[in-house]
Amino acid sequence: MRNLILGAAATVAALGAVPAAADVKAGVDAWSRGDYASAIDQWRPLAIAGDADAQFNLAQAYKLGRGVTLDPALAESWFRKAALQGHVQAQDNYGLALFQANKKADALPWLEKSVARGEPRTQLVLGTMLFNGDAVPRDYPRAYALMSRASTSGLQSASQTLAQMDQYISPEDRQRGTALAERYAAQEKIARSGLSPASPPPISATGPARPAPQPAPRPVTPVARTTVPASSVSPAPVPPRAAPERAASQAATRPAPVTPPRLASAPKPAPKPVPKPAAKPVAGSGKWRIQLGAFRDRGNAETLWGKVKGRLGGAQPSYVAAGPVTRLQAGGFASRADATRACAASGQPCVIVAP
Numbered sequence: 001m002r003n004l005i006l007g008a009a010a011t012v013a014a015l016g017a018v019p020a021a022a023d024v025k026a027g028v029d030a031w032s033r034g035d036y037a038s039a040i041d042q043w044r045p046l047a048i049a050g051d052a053d054a055q056f057n058l059a060q061a062y063k064l065g066r067g068v069t070l071d072p073a074l075a076e077s078w079f080r081k082a083a084l085q086g087h088v089q090a091q092d093n094y095g096l097a098l099f100q101a102n103k104k105a106d107a108l109p110w111l112e113k114s115v116a117r118g119e120p121r122t123q124l125v126l127g128t129m130l131f132n133g134d135a136v137p138r139d140y141p142r143a144y145a146l147m148s149r150a151s152t153s154g155l156q157s158a159s160q161t162l163a164q165m166d167q168y169i170s171p172e173d174r175q176r177g178t179a180l181a182e183r184y185a186a187q188e189k190i191a192r193s194g195l196s197p198a199s200p201p202p203i204s205a206t207g208p209a210r211p212a213p214q215p216a217p218r219p220v221t222p223v224a225r226t227t228v229p230a231s232s233v234s235p236a237p238v239p240p241r242a243a244p245e246r247a248a249s250q251a252a253t254r255p256a257p258v259t260p261p262r263l264a265s266a267p268k269p270a271p272k273p274v275p276k277p278a279a280k281p282v283a284g285s286g287k288w289r290i291q292l293g294a295f296r297d298r299g300n301a302e303t304l305w306g307k308v309k310g311r312l313g314g315a316q317p318s319y320v321a322a323g324p325v326t327r328l329q330a331g332g333f334a335s336r337a338d339a340t341r342a343c344a345a346s347g348q349p350c351v352i353v354a355p
Helices: 002-006 009-015 024-032 036-049 052-064 072-083 088-100 104-116 120-132 140-152 156-165 171-193 247-252 298-311 336-346
Strands: 288-295 316-322 325-333 351-353
Touching (some): 052 072, 088 120, 120 156, 140 171, 156 288, 288 298, 298 316, 336 351
16 A cells, blocks of 8 residues: 555645555545544545545545535546546446536446446446437437346336336337347356456447447556445445445436437337237236336326236236326236236236335
C-alpha cells in the first residue's frame, strides 16, 4: 500500500503527506458501524493520492449523502477516477451515474463494458435504451436479450419490463433475442472463468459485431482491500473486488419502465400458434403464479384472459395495477414446474412469479 501511495506523491505534495493511520479497511469498518465521518477521514487523503478503492468508497459516500453532503456530481467524478484505473465496481457505477445524469452518449461505452461482464443493472438500463431507441439505434432483439439476462439474474424490475416488451415485439424478434441471450450467457461464463482476458464486443442481432469505443484505463497495482457496497440500502462491507456481491447493489439504479415504441415503427406481432404441452397444468390453492402480460387498458387484459383461461387448468386471474398498466396474472399453481407447464399451455409470452 505504501508503494501505491508514494507513487502519487507528486499529486498530493501541495496538500501534505497522507496520514500514516489512513487505511481503506479501517474506513470500511467505521462505515459498517455507522461512523460515516470517520470513514470519510480515512478515505479522502488516500483517494486524493490515487487509491482506486478509496476513490470508489468516497464516491459512494457522496452518492448516498453519508458523512458528506449528497452530491451526485462529486460522486460521478470520484467514480470516474476509480473507473479509469480499472476498478470494476466503479466502472459499473460510473456508467449508471452518467445515465442518471442524462449523459447517455458518455454512458454508453461504460455500459457496454459492464454489460459484457454480465452486470444485471446495466443490462436493464442498456436494454431499455435499445428498446426505446434512446441515444442508440433501436434494436429489439438485443434489447430483449439483455433484458432476459437481467431477468434471469433475479432482477425483478427486469422481469416486469421483459413482460412489457413481450406486448410489442414480433415473434421473430423475440426468437432472435432469446438466441442472442444464450450467446451472452456463454460469454459471461467464459469471462467469469478467466479464460478470456478481454471483454467480448457487444453483439448485434441485426448486423455484425459492433465494438464500442472504450476509455483507456490506467494500470494500477491490485490491492486486496474491501470497499463499501454499491447499494444505497445496506451499509455492510462487501468482499474484495475479486468477488464483489452484485445482489446487494441491484436496487441502486432503477430506470423508468420501458415505454411502447413510437407508432411509426411499432411492429405488430403475428399470431402465435398454441403449443401442445406434454402435461396439462392443474391449478389449485398453490401460491405460484404466472404473468401473461401488461396492458394499458384493463379491458385488453380481460379479453386475453377469456382466450387463455380454458388452457390453464382452473387457474384464477388477478388484475394487478402497476402505475399506468394492468398486469394479468393467473395463480393457484403448486410448484414452479406446474407454473412452467401453464406458461407453455397458455400460448402467450409468460413470466413465472414466485410466491
